[in-house]
Amino acid sequence: MSLLIKNGTIVTASDIYRGDVFVESDTVTTIGTNLSMSADKTIDASGRYVIPGGIDCHTHLDMPFGGTMSADDFESGTIAAAFGGTTTIIDFAIQYRGQTLHHAWDTWMKKAEGKAAIDYGFHMIITELTDQVETEMDALVQQGVTSFKLFMAYPGVFMLDDASIFRAMLRTGQNGGTICMHAENGGVIDVLVQKALAEGKTAPKYHALTRPARAEGEATHRAIALAEIAEVPVYIVHLSAAEALEMVTEARDRGLPAYAETCPQYLFLSYDNYEEPGFEGAKYVMSPPLRPKETQDRLWRGLAFNDLQAISTDHCPFCMKEQKVLGKGDFSKIPNGAPGIETRMSLVFDGGVRQGRISLNRWVELTAASPARIFGLFPRKGTIAPGSDADIVIFNPGKSTTLSAKTLHMKVDYNPYEGRNVTGVSEIVISRGKVIVENGKFVGRAGSGVFLKRSPRS
Ligand SMILES: [Zn+2]
Secondary structure (H helix, E strand, O other): OEEEEEEEEEEOOOOEEEEEEEEEOOEEEEEEOOOOOOOOEEEEOOOOEEEEOEEEEEEOOOOEEOOEEOOOOHHHHHHHHHHOOEEEEEEEEEOOOOOOHHHHHHHHHHHHOOOOOOEEEEEEEOOOOOHHHHHHHHHHHHHOOOEEEEEOOOOOOOEOOHHHHHHHHHHHHHHOOEEEEEOOOHHHHHHHHHHHHHOOOOOOHHHHHOOOHHHHHHHHHHHHHHHHHHOOOEEEOOOOOHHHHHHHHHHHHOOOOEEEEEOHHHHHOOHHHHHOOOOHHHHHOOOOOOOOOOHHHHHHHHHHOOOOOEEOOOEOOOOOOOOHHHHOOOHHHOOOOEOOOOOHHHHHHHHHHOOOOOOHHHHHHHHHHHHHHHOOOOOOOOOOOOOOEOOEEEEEEEEEEEOOOOOOOOOOOOOOOOOOEEEEEEEEEEEOOEEEEEOOEEOOOOOOOOEOOOOOOO
8 A cells, every 4th residue: 555645734843844745555655845656545635734643642541430431442532533633642551559560551452452543552550569560660661661650649549659659760760661640749639628528518610629739739849859869750741730830840940851741621721611500510520620721821831932842631531421420419529531532633733823822843743743752652653754654644724623522523422622613623644554534534443553662761
């Protein structure tokens, strides 16, 4: 199979130019102007951007949480991702206490096999750090699972103490792995949650009111301080608070290898959503919670000035019916998470590039190139270059669409951006040389995605 993409405007993290892209089998082989080789399929990309497929380095497909499962499995979730212009995800495998990391990895590999329609890798969530687990971390890095997520929140479920966090960090200093941190002070939050419930405060908004921005700022500061002592990089996941961004900015100004991602929900939604009538606020129950509207400008500034390096989704959908409703009468029982895997590229283009907050190159960098670099996938993924995987999106910057749960493909009964109009749509999506979305239809195959063995830090 060969594919020729003609007349488009090729956009990577560093370049913008008119050109043609020739793909043989699953790889980009030639880029030039007026390419004339014959191909099995030719795509006319006139008036379109030709961009590397999006990389969403934070998703939770088929994940157990709070007695239920996230609503998208690896089939529906990756197909939705493809519709939205994302061709690679990095999901999270979870080690539960008493289990080995390899058991967790096997479990998640089985969830993805035969289902994933795009390529995927895994971060490993460590909830118990024993000597044996430390040894396994080394093996996993060699096997392509090169990042480990640790929690400073959810005591008794996911949370690790500082000593374990520090040990894991020291280990990555030797094995080339990367620590990803959920940075919220779980102890403080638990006390506030119990206090609120005792006072009869049970509505969804109390989810946000018991997770103060300063609790995220404190944990972010601590995570960076521990990494500084261990002399390793650290990557803060789903940064939402200005108080946390300040900590990352301060550390980076001192030259420390501190990195962070934010997510579209923190750029486009705010605490005000929790004040929606009735139980509607449950749609936005996620951790960290949505912050005051003023925070959005701070985050955009962080993205523009490279204090934030990536935009992921933390896609973790739960239906209002039967799932979110578990927390009616007790906000602490609302499953944490929201859908986003399908809407990221358009939202960030519309609200970022079109509004003049970030450049076209920066958009590609934040949604593809930078996550690929940080997580050991570059230059196989995250760019369009000879030798790179042909994961390519033909993006129409002039086409508008209205976001709605009715037309999106995520398997969840609401959308946090319902009714929002966005301009900029992924029209044709190519995964390793094969067209998987075209004319509004999924034409790929569940199970065609492959596991990505990622490289350790060099
Ligand atoms: Zn997450």
